[in-house]
Amino acid sequence: MQLKPDSIVSFLVFLLLVHVLLGLSHAAAAEAPAPEPEPAGGDGDRFRYEGFAGARLDLDGMAVVEADGKLMLTNVTSQMKGHAFHPAPLRFHAPVTVASPNGTVATAARSFSTTFVFAIAAEYVTVSGNGLAFFVTPSKNMSAASPSQFLGLFNIENNGNASNRVFAVELDTILNPEFRDINSNHIGVDVNGLVSVAAQPAGYYDEGTDTFKNLTLFSGAAMQVWVDYDGRAALLNVTLAPVEVPKPRKPLLSVAVDLSPVVTDAAYVGLSSSTGPFHTRHYVLGWSFALGGSAPPLDYAKLPKLPLTSTKRRSKVLDVLVPVATPLLALAVVAGVSLLVWRRLRFAELREDWEVEFGPHRFTYKDLFQATGGFDGKRLLGVGGFGRVYRGVLPVSKTEVAVKIVSHDAKQRMKQFVAEVASIGRLRHRNVVPLLGYCRRKGELLLVYDYMPNGSLDRWLFDQTAPPLSWAQRLRAIRGVASGLLYLHEDWEQVVVHRDVKASNVLLDGEMNARLGDFGLARLYDRGAGPQTTCVVGTMGYLAPELAHTRRVTPATDVFAFGSFVLEVACGRRPIGHGGAGASVDNDNDGHFVLADWVLERWHTGDISGAADSRLCGDYDPKEVVLLLKLGLLCSHPAPGARPSMRQVVQFLDGDATLPEPTYKSFTTLAIMQSADGFSCAMSFPSSTVTSVEGACSVLSGGG
Incomplete structure (x- = not known):
């Protein structure tokens, strides 16, 4: 069939009108405000935020809702914190009948469920700022909480106190030995403090093979967390997966924990994050919660999009910088080698084979140099007939010491003298200053005492x-x-x-x-x-x-x-x-x-x-x-x-x-x-x- 020219023109005009109408509809959809939180079902015990534009959240710290609906808890500012609260308190306790001959009635923490989609975008690919957490707290006043490793939840004085009555699930990206963290990329369950009652490396179990797959929390990719608490069984399940993966049936964490004595009856739910020295942004794209049932599912199509990465721009920058940086790198290597040789000469010590047996009493000259600030005159304690004495702090143990520098002649009976120093170093009496050890360098002998x-x-x-x-x-x-x-x-x-x-x-x-x-x-x-x-x-x-x-x-x-x-x-x-x-x-x-x-x-x-x-x-x-x-x-x-x-x-x-x-x-x-x-x-x-x-x-x- 052969179309006439008039028919072809009419068809093209029709296609143009359809394209214009579709463009207008998409623009209207993009400018439409985000939906209000899901109605509470008559009892105020559930909500859903699919994007946060127009949401009635209570924010503090660095937390802001961006124009496109993303909730950014913290930006790249160092040592800051941010919180977002559902504004109304929730009733976490419900009356239950305790199994006994007379059927006693008591209260226990109700079952609840929450899920949220988040992304942690770090400036570097190998290290991040601190993580974020979902938490339940009796008060929205978190002004006393510290940033950095405390995640905006606790501080050094109240961390671990039972009076906090705070429950949290942390997504931690920093290894903090003081909290006995398992690694720098883990999920933990916290009760009144940041020493987790249970923790697992971040990841999920593949639905088909049941194999564990690692996830990097600060990769910048969107991920989803599900937190499900069974009040009757006192059992908490935490599940993590990439945003495009359905909720795995096997949770990442399953821990028995009774929240009845922890969570108060009327409590607030919130999200918290904090930053340390490394630039990191913490985003939340959607969040839902329910008491007594499963949290309403989130429609991923309605969630705001994460900002595009600047991979291409960085690649172009690298294309320009590499030719310039190569000779600079060569110069830096030469300078580094020269510095290393200089440092070796600067901290050179006099060591002989026979000193091996006195090893525990031998200090390195470098440690004593650093301890005394380079034997700074401001740290000089005194000058006597046999040498100068400096005050110092050992770099590793932070022990305060007094370092005495005396001259020695290599022709003297140095081996016998050092042997006696090592022996005297074992003296322990309340009225004797402990001689901790010695160091030899060129024409100097350094004796180290308790300060x-x-x-x-x-x-x-x-x-x-x-x-x-x-x-x-x-x-x-x-x-x-x-x-x-x-x-x-x-x-x-x-x-x-x-x-x-x-x-x-x-x-x-x-x-x-x-x-x-x-x-x-x-x-x-x-x-x-x-x-x-x-x-x-x-x-x-x-x-x-x-x-x-x-x-x-x-x-x-x-x-x-x-x-x-x-x-x-x-x-x-x-x-x-x-x-x-x-x-x-x-x-x-x-x-x-x-x-x-x-x-x-x-x-x-x-x-x-x-x-x-x-x-x-x-x-x-x-x-x-x-x-x-x-x-x-x-x-x-x-x-x-x-x-x-x-x-x-x-x-x-x-x-x-x-x-x-x-x-x-x-x-x-x-x-x-x-x-x-x-x-x-x-x-x-x-x-x-x-x-x-x-x-x-x-x-x-x-x-x-």
Whole structure:
């Protein structure tokens, strides 16, 4: 059949009119407002939102309804939260008859069902912000809830409290160890807190093969969740599937949970989400709910569409950037390698094979460098004769430490010294600062101790800006140091001789308990073995006189230093000074003030208690002052055999033994000896033992 030209024209006009009419109808349909929520069926117990344009939701936080009907709970703003509530409360409890002889009537949580279509669009394909949740709550006031890992539901203080009375199903995209999350892509059932009572990786069971298929919650694809609670069986089922897949018969989660004591009778249902540091948008396209039955199904054709992805635009950008980025990437690799070499040189350490056996006590220089802020001068705690001390915080354990840097000579017996450091690191006593370990780098040795927040006793004694220590605090400090020395000398597995007992090496913890620290000069030997011959090291005023002859460190040399320490604490004066104020015997011919001589002279004149620190203003027990001063003199006796042991000292301090009454004649004046290399060594000698000690004082620190 052949059509005439007029017929063809008429047919084309007809097709054009049909096309125009269809276009107008689609436009009208697109501009029509979204339907109102499904009527409550007379009892207000169900609703359905297929798109949210014109919906009467209560929104807070970042939640907004976009022009096309999408509910966006949160946008890309970091550390924010958003909530959407069905405005009216729902009656979640219903009377039931409890099976009993008299047929008791009680209330229990009603069965309910909800479903919603959501999408989580993350800026990156490998990491997301936080997730979203469906929840039931007694109040719409969520202002106290925190964003980020708390999903806008709880905060650090109320998380896990039974008084919350909140039930939630979370769609979590971040692994939070504090909530015992199973992974960073899971569904969880939460009761009053974010430690889920049950959780499963996100996915669904294929209807045909019953195999599990994973889903990525933050892929940006639309997915649907069904939450069905059976009030009589106290059983909750949670099902997840892609939006194009019908509801699987096998739920993802099936958990027995009784919501009767959790959900209040009149409660609100809502949706919540939150963001962390990563840019993420949380969308909800449709939502329905029903009490006592299945939630009304959602018509996918009526739901608003998700925004189109910008894959093509990104591809074009990449086409332009790749040629430019390639040489930049090469430069970055070269710079990275150079930085790595530089860092290796910067944090290079001195390690030898024999140090393997001391591994647990070895710190990396990098960790100590980071802990002290690069040994920042603002963290410098002090500088002594043997090194600088910095305050630091270890990067992993967050433990506060004090790091002391001392110089060392590689030719010295470093292996033996490190072995002793490792052994001393096992010391544990309430009056001993724990030596945690060491590190060696080039010409430096770093010793790591527990940090003592109140600093050294020396500062409290001699810093005029610090409040003076009371007599009780001084007596407590002396007892603490005595107890610590007793532990080192007699109660540990080996004999430890500290060799540098003085006020500046006594540290005060947060409760002002005295702890003996700084074991950089300590020596130890097995019980029953003889003392070691060593270089004479220490601080002027604390050195026992026999060291000039024998150079052997023994517990008795520590007792001598302890005696000087006792006099120092009680009198508030250093053992050796210049131009001491007092009687003419205070100073020797060179103008040095010798504390032990001064106390000895006050004792001889019958006024020994007057040697107590004037900053005490007489607020002390004179009997205790006399006891301590005589004990200090006895411990400082020039003859080692006349000094008590630390066990006897502790007994004297505790009142378990009577201090023997020393005689004035048993003491002699302290002699100021001059060593060959120009250092003055203050040492006590009886008159028969004063001899030349040429070259004996090889390593000495200044009085502090």
